[in-house]
Amino acid sequence: MLKENRSLDRGIEILETLAREGAMSLADLHRATGLPKSTLRRLLQTLIARKIVRRSLADQLYRTLVVFPDISGDVMPKGMLQVADAAIPRTLALTETIGWPSDIHIREARAMRIIDSTRKASHFHVEQGQINRRVSHFGSATGLACLAALPDREIAATYEALKSDLHWGPVSFGLDLAALMRRINVIRAQGYAERSPAYLGDREWDTDLYAIAVAITVRGQVVGGLSVLWLRTYKPVAAFAAQHLAALQAAAADINAQLEQVWDS
DSSP: OHHHHHHHHHHHHHHHHHOOOOOOOOHHHHHHHHHHHHHHHHHHHHHHHHTTTEOOOOOOOEEOOOTTTTSSOOOOOTTHHHHHHHHHHHHHHHHHHHHHHHEEEEEEEESSEEEEEEEEEOOOOOOOOTTOOOOOOTTHHHHHHHHHSHHHHHHHHHHHHHHTTTSGGGGGGOOHHHHHHHHHHHHHHOOEEEOOOOOOSSSGGGGGGGEEEEEEEEETTTEEEEEEEEEEETHHHHHHHHHHHHHHHHHHHHHHHHHHOOOTT
């Protein structure tokens, strides 16, 4: 019993540390908690199996999925774990097929959030992204893909809700509602979204990338997006989409089908 209580106490210490410090490596946790790495590995494996902790594919860091109201700085969005679990194996298969990496996003009220990426799995050199980084609904490929998958009334509602937001709103991209809807109609016709011409990543190397994206949906609800990224020097957007869009759409369809099975479980 004492040993079990000690294990429980150590598990809670790991969760509190992750909630307080954010994403951490095994070495970070070892330094922060003083626990032996062998003990940390064992407890982390249990916490991952119970879907309480997650290790991201992109940076191999551990993150807690449990919110501690007095500690956690950021609430884990609803459905994040289900989307990640459904998307990662299918996105890895996509990257293996086409070579270029993908970012997996979820849709939130004010922005899109990157929850994982296959950039490390790609044999092309694309700088590593930042997990949990947010990008605009109106400028990013995934944000525009998600908007295009919504009914027009919901697009208008999103526009109205964010039009006065100088950081996340459409003003940064020179969009009034009519201009946004013209872009949406193009996206719907071609079957994918690309980054806005006015989109500039918040890191210098990000401006060297093109991206196309499609929405991830479950039971009619738009929950996220899947993008493919490549170096601008490789191919223009239309040529890249002609070669790889079908594979991207097939991966998203597989993710959607998996989510249909697990969304309420």
